[in-house]
Amino acid sequence: xxxxxxxxxxxxxxxxxxxxxxxxxxxxxxxxxxxxxxxxxxxxxxxxxxxxxxxxxxxxxxxxxxxxxxxxxxxxxxxxxxxxxxxxxxxxxxxxxxxxxxxxxxxxxxxxxxxxxxxxxxxxxxxxxxxxxxxxxxxxxxxxxxxxxxxxxxxxxxxxxxxxxxxxxxxxxxxxxxxxxxxxxxxxxxxxxxxxxxxxxxxxxxxxxxxxxxxxxxxxxxxxxxxxxxxxxxxxxxxxxxxxxxxxxxxxxxxxxxxxxxxxxxxxxxxxxxxx
Amino acid sequence: xxxxxxxxxxxxxxxxxxxxxxxxxxxxxxxxxxxxxxxxxxxxxxxxxxxxxxxxxxxxxxxxxxxxxxxxxxxxxxxxxxxxxxxxxxxxxxxxxxxxxxxxxxxxxxxxxxxxxx
Numbered sequence: 001x002x003x004x005x006x007x008x009x010x011x012x013x014x015x016x017x018x019x020x021x022x023x024x025x026x027x028x029x030x031x032x033x034x035x036x037x038x039x040x041x042x043x044x045x046x047x048x049x050x051x052x053x054x055x056x057x058x059x060x061x062x063x064x065x066x067x068x069x070x071x072x073x074x075x076x077x078x079x080x081x082x083x084x085x086x087x088x089x090x091x092x093x094x095x096x097x098x099x100x101x102x103x104x105x106x107x108x109x110x111x112x113x114x115x116x117x118x119x120x121x122x123x124x125x126x127x128x129x130x131x132x133x134x135x136x137x138x139x140x141x142x143x144x145x146x147x148x149x150x151x152x153x154x155x156x157x158x159x160x161x162x163x164x165x166x167x168x169x170x171x172x173x174x175x176x177x178x179x180x181x182x183x184x185x186x187x188x189x190x191x192x193x194x195x196x197x198x199x200x201x202x203x204x205x206x207x208x209x210x211x212x213x214x215x216x217x218x219x220x221x222x223x224x225x226x227x228x229x230x231x232x233x234x235x236x237x238x239x240x241x242x243x244x245x246x247x248x249x250x251x252x253x254x255x256x257x258x259x260x261x262x263x264x265x266x267x268x269x270x271x272x273x274x275x276x
Numbered sequence: 277x278x279x280x281x282x283x284x285x286x287x288x289x290x291x292x293x294x295x296x297x298x299x300x301x302x303x304x305x306x307x308x309x310x311x312x313x314x315x316x317x318x319x320x321x322x323x324x325x326x327x328x329x330x331x332x333x334x335x336x337x338x339x340x341x342x343x344x345x346x347x348x349x350x351x352x353x354x355x356x357x358x359x360x361x362x363x364x365x366x367x368x369x370x371x372x373x374x375x376x377x378x379x380x381x382x383x384x385x386x387x388x389x390x391x392x393x394x
Contacts, residue, residue, distance in 0.1 A: 050346060050349060050350070053349055053350065053352070053353060054298070054349060056353065057294045057297065057298045057349070057352050057353070058298060060290075060291070060294055061291050061294050061295045061298070064287040064288065064290050064291035064294070065287070065288065065291045067284055067287060069287060071283055071286065071287065071290075071360065071372075072283075072369075072372055075357070075360055075364075075372055075375050075376050075379060076372070076375055078357070078375075078379045079375055079378050079379055079382070082379055082382035082383060082386070083382060085386070086382060086385060086386055086389065134371075137283075201356075204352070204353035204356070205353045205356075205357060205379060205383070207353075208350060208353045208354060208383060208386075209382065209383055209386040210386070211350055212350065212383065212386040212387040213386055213387075213389065215346075215350065215387075216387055220346060222308070222339070222342040222343060222346060225346060226305050226308065226309060226342050226345070226346070227309075229301075229305065229346070229349065230302065230305060230306070230309075233298065233302055
C-alpha cells in the first residue's frame with residue numbers, strides 16, 4: 001500500500017512540474033521509479049510514457065482554453081516527432097545509450113545556459129497589420145494583459161529537432177519537451193507561453209507512439225502504471241494552472257534550471273554514474 | 277470569420293474532447309482501484325488481452341477497468357489528432373488536414389511494429 005502511495009506521489013510531482021514547464025514529467029518519473037522504488041526499467045519507461053500522455057492531456061485542456069496552443073505548428077511538428085519515436089529503435093541499434101546521453105547532455109547544457117542568460121530577450125514585436133504566415137498565431141498573454149502576435153521561423157530546424165526529440169522519446173521513455181520547448185523558443189521565434197502550450201499538446205502524441213509499442217508487446221503493468229497516471233493527472237492539473245500565474249521570465253528560468261539538471265543527469269549516466 | 281477566431285473554436289472543441297477522454301480514463305482507473313482494494317487474496321494480474329476485456333468488465337474484475345482506463349487514455353491523443361484532421365478539413369485547411377492524417381498513419385504503424393516485434 002505504501003509503495004502505491006509513493007507511486008502516486010512520484011507521478012504527482014512529475015506531472016505538476018512537467019506541465020508547468022512544457023515537459024511530460026518522464027525525466028523525473030523514470031529515475032524516481034527505478035532508483036527509489038525498485039521498479040524494473042521497462043515498467044518504469046511504460047509508466048512514464050503513459051504518465052506523459054496524462055500530463056499532456058491535462059495540461060492541454062487548460063492551454064487550449066487559454067488560446068495559447070498553436071495547432072498548425074503542433075500538428076506539423078508531430079509528424080517529425082512520431083517518425084522519430086518510431087525510428088528510435090533503429091537508431092538505438094547504431095548508438096549506445098551512453099553515447100546518446102553524452103551528446104544530448106552536452107547540447108542541453110548549452111541550451112539551458114543560453115536560455116538562462118537570454119531570458120529577457122523576447123521575440124521581436126510584430127505590427128498588427130503584418131502577415132503571420134501559415135504557422136504564425138496570436139494569443140492573449142494573461143500576465144502582460146496584451147495580445148501577442150508572432151510568425152514562426154525556421155520550420156526546418158523545428159522538424160529536424162522534432163525528429164531527434166521523438167527518437168530520444170522512443171529510446172528513453174520521455175516526452176521530448178526538453179528539446180522542443182527550447183528550439184521553439186530560441187530557434188523558431190515562438191514565445192515561451194506558446195512554446196510550452198504547443199509542446200504540451202505534441203508530447204501526448206509522441207508518448208502515445210512509444211506507449212503503443214509497449215502495450216502491443218504486453219509490457220504495461222497496471223499495478224505500476226495506474227497509480228503513476230492518477231498522480232500525474234492531479235499534478236498536471238495543478239501545474240498547468242500555476243503556469244499562467246508565473247511571469248514568462250520565471251517560466252524560462254525554471255525551464256532552463258530543469259534542462260540543466262537533466263543535462264547533468266544524462267552526462268553522469270553516460271559516465272556510468274547516475275540513477276539508471 | 278478570421279482564422280484566429282475560427283481556430284479558437286477548434287481549440288475549445290479539442291479541449292472538451294481531451295477533458296472527456298481524461299475524465300473517462302480516470303473514472304475507469306479509479307473504479308478498478310476501488311474494486312482491487314475490495315478484493316482480498318488475489319493480486320491484480322498484469323494486463324489482460326483485448327478479447328478478455330468484455331468478460332472482465334461484466335464480472336466486475338478490477339483488471340478489466342484498469343486496462344480499459346489505460347486504453348481510453350492511450351486513445352485520447354489519437355482521437356485528438358483525428359478531430360484535428362476533421363477540424364482542418366471543415367475549415368478547408370487541406371494541407372494541415374493531410375498532415376494530421378500522416379500523424380495518424382505513423383501512430384498506426386507504431387502499434388503494428390510493436391505487435392510484429394513481439
